[in-house]
Amino acid sequence: MENKVAMVTGAAGGIGEAVVRGLVERGVTVALVDRNGDRLEEIAKELRNAGGRAEAFPADVTSSTDVEDVVDAIEQQLGGIDYLVNGAGVLRLGPAKELTDQDWSTTFAVNTTGVFFISRAVVNRMVERGRKGAIVTVASNAAGTARVDMSAYAASKAAATMFTKCLGLEVSKYGIRCNVVAPGSTDTPMLTALWSDGDDSASRASIEGVAEVFRVGIPLGRIAQPSHIADAVLFLLSDQAAHITMHDLTVDGGAALGH
Template sequence: MNVDKTEKKVALVTGAAGGIGEAVVRALAADGAAVAMVDRNLEPLEELAKELRAVGQVAEAYPADVTNSADVDAVVDAVEQQLGGIQYLVNGAGVLRLGKAKALTDQDWATTFAVNTSGVFFMSRAVVNRMVERGSGAIVTIASNAAGTARVDMSAYSASKAASTMFTKVLGLEVARYGIRCNVVAPGSTDTPMLTSLWDDGSAARSSIDGVPGAFRVGIPMGRLAQPSHIADAVLFLLSDRASHITMHDLTVDGGASLGH
């Protein structure tokens, strides 16, 4: 890959091939950042990069597995060599494995934590060590309102997101002295393939909005799902200079589904 270093601010986004991650990529690129898009799925990454470059934006595809620390270190090195120093990191990669806690398999648990928690750790560690040398930077981890609100059938997901939330806050405490901010965005039900996978009969949106009493879900007071762009807006705010005195914060974007918890 031959890419000239850019004068633009460099942002690295994981989980960039679809859903919220893709929305964050689009928002950052439109805002003038050079975006390094990281995901295991190369084909959609390349298609997205081609689309953004066609309108004069800077976006490059970097296939990598965030659960592999060697892969992560290599891709961060490549981004810094090719695009320049990373100013923004968005941890967007995530997986969902559903099932009662007593029935989850070892693999369900391990895979969920490998992506949702270890992936956040590996990528944050690799990037923040370079940010420390430069004395600036901003990190946002996309977690979930399920990190603080119990959800039936989501024990592994909720636990992994709670772990990555607290990791990000502790990291923010440790690196604040270097001018680096670390925050969390916690979406609720968002119109993505991850949500539609929750119900086989296509009722995911209605069930999310109305609630499911038998699963102790109260629904969404605002009466609609979030769009990925709503989450991207929150991410961009926390990365921006408008949030220059905000760190270790957990911003919930769920239309009131967790009742302000």
């Protein structure tokens, strides 16, 4: 992976930041993309000070114009993109019948349309250059397992998952691989923001399960760390996964019972 160029969306924290750090450790030049420009620059500066190659590119993945502009800027400044990680995501909770128009549209704008905009922009440039590459979309185990209060999120992740697989089928002839990593409960700001009852009780509920909402626990008995998800992403980007495409790798400690 050394001397390759990667673009990571959702890079300002959580799983995206863990992926960025893992890539930089492997000698990859990384373009960090997120709407949180201040945090992006903090991470990029820290990595550069440690000898890594990382640059911040603030952008809104829900804007096709923004996406085309930022991909052009990345390739002009860093070179052609070899790896793309679609890590940007939002979560809007609530019963399906109570979700607002804005809840639904925002969820799909980031989690699904953003994946489409970014992937299209990167793939078109890969194909034009005749360059092989690898794309990983970070989805969710909720894409294949029904969850109470998560209809918009689950539906958006299911759509992003199938889009990524269809894209993988279409671009396989160019040597471009497209895969999905589906995390379960992971210790990120997205999860901990939901823990209104305190860390211990909320994390215990995730691990042990909640019968009244038809949610099984986590058989391995722990919440994932962002690095666990990042390791799976890095594997699918690497040459170790050279013959893997259109695959959905679930990393949830068994919470979806292998589905």
